[in-house]
Amino acid sequence: MSDPLKIQWDLNRLLIFVTVAKNGSLKSAATTLGMPQPAISRQIARLEIECKGRLFDRTGRGMSLTELGARMLPQIERVLSESEALTNQITATGGLPFGDVRIAALPSLYLTLMVPVFFLMRKRFPGIRLHFFEGSAGQIDQWLVTGHVDIGLPYRYGATMISDGEPLISADSCLVGPAGDKLTLNPSVHFSKLDGLPLILPSAPSGVRSTLNKLARKNMVTLNVIVEADSTQLQKAIVEKGGAYTVLPKLAIASELKGGQLQAARIIEPVIERTIILATTSAHPPSYAARSVAQAIREVAASSEVLQVSCH
Structure with missing residues (x-):
């Protein structure tokens, strides 16, 4: 009993x-x-x-x-x-990995990276259940610190800021405008051309905002931020309708460029390079399943043609 x-x-x-x-x-x-x-x-x-x-x-x-x-x-x-x-x-002694793995990624990565990772894992290790979270780089860093996610894919800016993870994807920043826009018609645009442009950017202290503010002060450029939005989808929608310009990597606007809704020119002098890193939480050792997912992410990132394309 x-x-x-x-x-x-x-x-x-x-x-x-x-x-x-x-x-x-x-x-x-x-x-x-x-x-x-x-x-x-x-x-x-x-x-x-x-x-x-x-x-x-x-x-x-x-x-x-x-x-x-x-x-x-x-x-x-x-x-x-x-x-x-x-x-x-x-799981380490039983052959195939299984269990839950929590991944936090930037919104711009869902189509080019997260969807292929899902299908690869379903084919290779169906015993692993993925949990996807979208967030800003700051949110992802916090989730990694607390251990609420196993794997994070945030941005880093500059070669000195990627020591806390494995460099995965490098992407130059582009000035993004609506279809037919003259300023973004050419393959590249000087950073000085951002002076006074109506911009929609993430709110501080996002990595891209901090980087742009620092470069603006150094180059005596005035950033005219008329609206702040942490949502990439909202940024793109406002730009598409001609309300402002924004600064994004090509991978965040690949489908809109292909469909002709947006245009983008690579920002030069200086080039603003973003690096997406692959980081694991330090709150606990990575499980066999988490290590398997991390390897799949590396494979997808290395094989994806979309992630390697320039702004035009």
């Missing part, structure tokens, strides 16, 4: 608890986990029933651990760590 007091712990529920505790709010945890807030609330409520007490105080500022929750947190983190270590040991 089974013990009615014995609890069968749900590891996914424990992971949700740790994520909420680390983020301090349901909204942030929902973004990190890619889950709706009501689903997270239900899981926390069920865990509180199992623990016979409240784990969080709900305040106007978010979620803070109760005394019980604070006592539970290190024990639950230890359970999750041991579970992951066991999974890694089994």
Whole structure:
């Protein structure tokens, strides 16, 4: 006869608890986990029933651990760590990798890199389940630090800023304008031509914004940022309708260039090179599955013709 007091712990529920505790709010945890807030609330409520007490105080500022929750947190983190270590040991000795791998990538990479990686992994290692997250370089860096993703693909600018990951793809920055625009009609455009142009750019402190601001000061160029948008899709839509110019790599506008909706000229004097790096979280050792996905990303990046094309 089974013990009615014995609890069968749900590891996914424990992971949700740790994520909420680390983020301090349901909204942030929902973004990190890619889950709706009501689903997270239900899981926390069920865990509180199992623990016979409240784990969080709900305040106007978010979620803070109760005394019980604070006592539970290190024990639950230890359970999750041991579970992951066991999974890694089994997968490493069992032949084919399996399990969940969380990848964070820039929005501009979804079509040229993430979709081919999905199909390659389904063919090669169907036991691996991929979780894709889109974010800015800053968001991806934060997710890597906290261990909420296993693999990140952020931008870096300049050769001195890629020591924290493996250089994967180099892409020059282009001035992007609408179809028929005279300034972006030629293959290249001098950085000085950005002086006074109406621009739509990401808000600070994004990497491209910081780089452009630094170059503008050095070259005595005035950047006329009339609107800020962290969404690449919104930037492209406004440019297409003639509302402003933006600065993007070719891989972010490949389909629009092919369809004739946008034009782009490579920015020169100086050239603004972006490097997409492949980085893994330092919060825990990469699993066999994560190492397999990282290798697939390298293969797709090396074989993709789209990623190697210049602005025109």
